[in-house]
Amino acid sequence: MRIWGIFGVEQHLKKHKRIYAMQLATIFLGFIIFGISENIKGPAIPRIQFDFMLNEAQLGTLLSLNALGYLLACSFTAFLTRIWGIKIVSITAFGAMLLSGVCIYFSHSYPLFASSYFLMYIGNGMLEIALAILGARIFVKNTGMMMNLSHGFYGLSSTVAPLMATGLMSVTVFGHTLDWRGMYLIMLSLSILPIILAWRSSFPGDDLSQEERVPFKQLMRDPVLWFMVLILSFGVVSELAVGGWLVNFLEKAYQWDTVAASGLLSAFFLCFALARIVLGPVTDKIGFNLSLIIFSAFSAICTFLAIWGGEKFAFLFAAAGIGIAMIYPTVMAFIAKRYPNESDTAITFTVTLMGIGCVIGNYMIGGIIELVKQLYGADTQIGLIRGLQAGYGFIGLCAAICAVFSFILYVRLKQRKELI
Incomplete structure (x- = not known):
């Protein structure tokens, strides 16, 4: 009987390890x-701008509308997760991205393209919430390191994505x-791989009873959660804006060719990915709150110096990725630790309001560029350069504001001995 008992334990452990491996594979590939x-x-x-004859303001509006789709998805994903479970929600998110790739390929009119792009961001929003909830449920030990490691795969794919x-x-x-x-069709068709993994996986936490949760209204009264909203919003605006505006900035302000500009964007994401992989344990060691201050301030300084120094300091645009990379996963780790039973609600609330910030942020960048161009001469090279510098300066400003709110929260939690 003892032998059979040991055999049963071993089988149980093997099954548990296999399930955990599938969960990790789903998160990492996701x-x-x-x-x-x-x-x-x-x-x-x-x-895209050339094909549809869009100016910078219209381009900023397009990116803002897509961020709105992302926001919309974030607002309902946690609700769907409680009804369907993480598994179905994840598969649906990947399926939306796969479908959007097909629609983009056949979009030869601007309304169809805008709708297809909007659908892709719906899938992205659903996926981000699903992966964040899954990470919060699985990474109960070394939370900061594992959150940053999993998000590091985002950075790695982001590094090669522009070049690919x-x-x-x-x-x-x-x-x-x-x-x-055609590029969008091929790249988004890769979504079929995590669909297969998610279909074969099982996911924890869907059976948590309502009695074990803190009521939503009570959770919203916690000022710390609102600080997380502010920190995450400004941090993510600064992070995501780089992917949308850096190549545009380098090509138009410095006359870089597409390969060189895409190469620097890839360098940004390489710094971004390596920071999450290598510096994740640092966040566990020095604490999540102090990490947010240090890394967001570093990103802001690099961005401002890159703009001030001109083309010869352009490498600092890439170095800024080291700091801004740490903001999102560190906030997720903080939420997972502070709200262990309400992580899905807290994450959805935080990321949804963050989405509002992204909508406003992308719109403001495009608007700032156009406004400054008008001040210096809309049809002049100096007007274009000053406009792009002002727009990119706003990206650095967002990182600086993120550092300020992180410092205020640090002081508040230290006084209450609630630092994480």
């Missing part, structure tokens, strides 16, 4: 696809150049 879908737009945007996108857009298949439409 972030890879997420990074690809988010960051192939850098090299594609100038061509640039290469694919020039590929000819059966005498037809893929261009940006």
Whole structure:
């Protein structure tokens, strides 16, 4: 009987390890696809802008509307998770991105393209919430390190995504150049891989009873959660804006070619990915609150110096990725630790309001560029350069504001001995 008992324990452990491995594979591959879908737009945007004859303000509006789709998805994903479970929600998110790739390929009118792009961001929003909830449920030990490691896969795919996108857009298949439409189709079709993994996986936490949760209204009265909203909003605006505006900035302000500009964007994401992989344990060691101050301030300083120093300091745009990379996963780790039974609600609330910030942020960048261009001369090179510098300066300002709110929260929690 004892032998059979030991055998049963071993089988149980093997099964548990296999399930955990599938969960990790789903999270890691999910972030890879997420990074690809988010960051192939850098090299594609100038061509999309040319094909549909959009100015910078219209481009900013397009990105803001897509962020609105992301926001919409964030607002209902936690509700769907409680009804369907993480598994079905994850598969649905990947399916939406796969479908959007097909629609983008056939979008030869601006309304169809805008709708297809909007659908992709719906999938992205659903996926981000699903992966964050799953990470909060699984990573109960070394939370900061594991959150940063999993998000590091986002950074790794983001590193190669612009270069892959640039290469694919020039590929000819059966005498037809893929261009940006074919590139989106191929890259988003990779979503089929995590769909298969998610289908074969099982996920924890869906059976948590309502009695074990803190009521939503009570959770909203916690001022710390609102600080997380502010920190995450400004941090993510600064992070995501790089993918949408850096290539555009380098090509138009410094006359870099697409390959060189995409290369620097890839360097940004390489710094971004390595920071999350290497510096994750640092957040556990020095604490999540102090980490937010240090890393967001570092990103702001690098961005401002890059703009001030001109083309010869352009490498600092890439170095800024080291700091801004740590904000999102560190906030998720903080939420997982502070709200262990309400992580899905807290994450949804925080990320949804963050989405509002992204909508406003993208719109403001485009608007600032156009406003400053008008002040210096809309049709002059100096007007274009000053406009782009002002718009990118706003990206650095967001990182600086993130550092300020992180410091205020640090002081508040230290006084109450609630630092994490």
